[in-house]
Amino acid sequence: MLEVSGLSKRFGHFPAVSAVSFTLRKGEILGLIGPNGSGKSTTFNLIAGAMRPSSGSIRFEGTEIGGLPAHRICRMGLARTFQIPRPFRRLSLMENVMLAANYGNSGTLAKSDAQRRAERALDMVGLPAADGIEGLGAAALKKLELARALATGPRLLLADESLGGLDHAEMEHAALMLETIRTKLGITIVWVEHIMGLLMRIVDRVIVLDHGEKIFEGLPEAAAKDARVTEIYLGHGRRG
Ligand code: ADP
Ligand code: MG
Numbered sequence: 577m578l579e580v581s582g583l584s585k586r587f588g589h590f591p592a593v594s595a596v597s598f599t600l601r602k603g604e605i606l607g608l609i610g611p612n613g614s615g616k617s618t619t620f621n622l623i624a625g626a627m628r629p630s631s632g633s634i635r636f637e638g639t640e641i642g643g644l645p646a647h648r649i650c651r652m653g654l655a656r657t658f659q660i661p662r663p664f665r666r667l668s669l670m671e672n673v674m675l676a677a678n679y680g681n682s683g684t685l686a687k688s689d690a691q692r693r694a695e696r697a698l699d700m701v702g703l704p705a706a707d708g709i710e711g712l713g714a715a716a717l718k719k720l721e722l723a724r725a726l727a728t729g730p731r732l733l734l735a736d737e738s739l740g741g742l743d744h745a746e747m748e749h750a751a752l753m754l755e756t757i758r759t760k761l762g763i764t765i766v767w768v769e770h771i772m773g774l775l776m777r778i779v780d781r782v783i784v785l786d787h788g789e790k791i792f793e794g795l796p797e798a799a800a801k802d803a804r805v806t807e808i809y810l811g812h813g814r815r816g
Contacts, residue, residue: 577601577604577636577637577731577764578599578634578637579633579635580596580599580635581597582596583619583622583634584629584630585622585627585630585788592615592618593618593619593622593788595789596615596785596789596790598783598793600764600766602731605754605758605765605766605767605778605779606779606781606782607767607775607778607783608766608767608769608782608785609769609770609771609775609783610784610785611808612770614788615787616736617768619768620736623636623766624646624654624656624734625643625645625646629642629643636654637653639652641654650680651680653731653732654731654732654734655726655728655732656725657722657724657733657735657736659736659737659740661717663712663720663724669703669705669708669709669712669720670691673698673720673723673724673727674687674691676727677690677693677729678690680727680729680730693729694723697726697727700723700726700756700760700761701719701722703716715743715750718740722753722757726757731763732763732766733757733764735765735768736768738750739775751775751777754767755778767779772799779796781794781795784799784808786804786808792804792805
């Protein structure tokens with residue numbers, strides 16, 4: 577479904593992502609982990625079209641998408657969430673998700689259709705459509721972020737730090753939600769997180785980035801035993 581090959585991004589001379597390659601099968605949940613600053617969000621930005629790669633190729637369902645604008649990639653069926661949710665504060669919850677539904681469908685949806693899609697997405701993440709946007713806490717904002725991505729109608733979802741800022745019960749809930757999105761909606765997922773914890777129980781495979789380089793790819797159980805991975809995560813607590 578997704579083939580990333582030799583993907584690199586430099587900011588000036590700084591290599592944020594260096595020759596990263598991986599493939600993703602339809603229906604998979606792939607975990608992408610690594611300490612803060614290891615290039616996870618940049619990888620998402622490159623795949624989703626928010627940034628142009630310095631080099632390398634990204635093929636989505638057989639089509640090269642590297643360097644295409646974000647709206648075109650979204651309309652092809654590839655949606656992403658942002659690590660830091662920034663909803664439109666002047667719009668209602670429902671309007672925010674309707675806007676996303678329209679964004680994913682080239683602005684061509686009838687209002688009733690956008691409404692239906694938004695309702696379905698909000699229902700999926702368990703956010704009451706009537707809730708006000710002002711009082712949303714961290715967990716609700718993460719749900720809204722997911723609902724906006726789902727409303728675009730993706731086949732592939734890139735979820736960036738869906739657990740950030742949540743308490744333990746909320747994290748459990750959010751992790752199960754990603755699993756449900758995969759099983760119920762059949763959406764393939766790449767899930768970025770800087771902590772291993774919960775993610776390791778849900779994902780089929782995991783890739784570990786460090787300083788922009790892929791240092792591990794394999795099963796979660798193998799990652800937990802890998803010397804370089806454990807050095808980062810369990811070593812001396814020096815990073816992440
Ligand atoms: P992660 O999501 O793994 O925490 P990022 O991909 O956000 O890491 O960042 C990787 C590195 O690239 C960091 O050192 C970060 O400071 C740098 N970086 C990210 N975005 C930019 C940017 N727009 N301009 C310059 N440097 C950036
Ligand atoms: Mg990040």
